[in-house]
Amino acid sequence: MPVEQRRRLVTAVPGPRSIDLAARKAAAVADGVGTIVPAYVVEASGGIVVDADGNQLIDFGSGIAVTTVGNSAPAVVARVQQAVERFTHTCFMVTPYEGYVEVAERLAELTPGDHAKKTALFNSGAEAVENAIKIARVATGRSAVVCFDHAYHGRTNLTMALTAKDMPYKHGFGPFASEVYRTPMAYPYRWPGDPARVAEEAFEQFESQVHVQVGESQVAAVIIEPIQGEGGFIVPPDGFLPRLQRWCADHGAVLVADEIQTGFCRTGDWFACDHEGVVPDLITTAKGIAGGLPLAAVTGRAELMDAVHVGGLGGTYGGNPIACAAALGAIEEMETHDLTGRAREIEAIFRDRLGGIAARQPAIGDVRGRGAMMAIELVRPGSKDPDPVLTSAVARASHAQGLVVLTAGSFGNVLRFLPPLSISDELLHEGLDLIEQAFDKTAA
Template identity: 70%
Template sequence: MSNVPQQRLVQTAIPGPKSAALQARKAAAVSAGVSTGLPVYVERAGGGILVDVDGNQLIDFGSGIAVTTVGNSAPRVVERVTQQVQDFTHTCFMVTPYEEYLDVAEALNELTPGDHEKRTALFNSGAEAVENAVKVARHYTGRNAVVAFDHAYHGRTNLTMALTAKNMPYKHRFGPFAGEVYRAPMSYPFRWPGGPADCAKESFDVFVQQVHAQVGEDNVAAVVLEPIQGEGGFIVPAPGFVKQVAEWCTDNGILFIADEVQSGFCRTGDWFASEHEDVVPDLITTAKGIAGGLPLAGVTGRADVMDSVHGGGLGGTYGGNPIACAAALGAIETMKEEDLCARARQVEALFVPRLQALAERYPQIGDIRGRGAMLAVELVNGPGDLTPNAALTGAVNRACHAEGLVTLTCGTYGNVFRFLPPLAASDELLTEGLDIFEKAFAASV
């Protein structure tokens, strides 16, 4: 249980005067390129509540972008991290290794889809994991080309920016980007020209034809796909699409990389979103929810693939830092002991009927999608007009913030409202948050 009171409390305007003063310091000290969605400065957090420096207690529907899945300062995470800090903080695993790295690698080998022999390498961030997965795939296959999808988001490094589909704010004027990266249409049921019923077959056929014509199967090292897309709009591919792509990869000697940085670790009601699609990736990338808020990421995959890389070819000074590993072990223990996969499914059961009822009243809600505690609504102009409604999305977001609800938007067109609450949040907090969202929507339409 959290020692932070699990109730919303709004005592000042949001942001309050102390947060405003800190934001002024931020403007004077921090690069303008590092922006903040809601400039309230947090001093404590736990469960589903963030406490800011002005004493406001905000309901958290963002989890630091799907990171604090087990809740902020989760007890098992705190206990393990505290002990590890007392023991030692760093040696660099590549210099003098330590058991905590092995514990996390063994846990990932066990938890990720498939019962085949696996190996894991640990890194610092989701982008770093994706970049290293591509390195491994290219090394193993001896091929160069990598295929990603429309609406994809894979990170902010040079290679992962090339994989990412959205220009602003991620890619604008940061090129040139890494080469041999190709893009295919995403299976996007809500916006598929032929309609959702035919989306799986048609989108897969287009994918195969486009790769064949523009790249050539024998040149492709890997296909990188988010089983549920994150920043691109929480797009859930049409049923069967992910499995078809994975099987096509196998048939053509191509590695299938599942980017589960945002969708992994109980977020979607399974340990990994790939499981819902009955897909076993060759390589899977993880980060965000893995360590309860500390920076850690992993690439886990087939032993023959991961072991194909020469000694020293993978690594990094901080990769698999012992404190982050300790946090991951505490987070994974929490997920198991509290059955957070089941909790994510409960969150879905609570949210979806409320969102459906809201959509019946407001035709601007064009689509409700997601899985578990990774849910979204896509806002459009109205019936028969699927033009993305970014203005309404922003207005609702601001109205939620003003009432003490931390919310996030996403989507290639900026018109998707996403819900990522901590799985430690109570039903009472989630219900109150939904009440605020509904009122904000009504006031903004």
């Protein structure tokens, strides 16, 4: 039965059962695998997760933007049940099946642009990014890849090279893949001037640095998150992404849009690139694609995707039949319930409530985001100096009151909000009440 959609605390968070499970984790799981909210989940649906002690927590995290359609969404469950009864794995590269093909067909329909497209399926976002770079390098015959400050693209060796933040993602794991070059991100809150000036100046710096340090003719790909995720939900000003698209077209480089966190209705469009009509050459997706099952994709121009030799793309589990069934169910949920429209409704609630909190809390320097991907950046009042200590304190206070909320940002000073699009308005408002109370308890 679906979980009752209300917050309920019957013990402290964490409770005795979760504390016992945490002790078992400490004994059995590598210390490098951390957890954010110390409540062990036994059930979840809609906007609620239930822990082992019977506490019901409001979910503003969606498993890091994965359960966009809500946990155990009906169409996902139905399709997965049907699929798992038929077969669980054959490896698409050995004996293929229709589900993989159908997911690729749907991605060709849904992703930006009306050109001919093809898709390859993988397991994780990092795999998708790594394969997008492989495709771009083969298709162009070039090696250099340009990425941006504050970027996050994954935890494999190549994607760590693309990721900007040292701790905890890169620290001690080098040396990293070569031929990766980083340029400034158009970060409106931390770049002087109005949005138009930020877009223009950031692009000019990109253009200049690539020309001097790399050489246009050496660039295989420019990769960017249309809204940066782990970097702090940084939304580039209008005009920046279209400039990058034109530059790539002019210089024969592949524009790769990393829509792993932004994709599948999260930002109020099917994909964040749709906001300005940007059409990337390749688009990487994962997270919200399959309602919680591991699946990722690279979708792009057919001539680019076909540049790689037969056998050059794939993997044992890539496009697993159960995950493909889940993806088709998740897309069905998105279409049936107009989840792009729901994301815009969620944005309106967050903007109104967070704006009101920011007016009373001088530590909130910026409110930003799009759709159900919203954030606040915390600073020391009277400055733009990051305040990661307060950020962590507000997050912990929220967790203790039964609200799952995540931090982010290169400086550790961003609270990010990623509620499932199936969450009710009542739970949204209650969660924002808890955020407000957390500030009252922790802010000096």
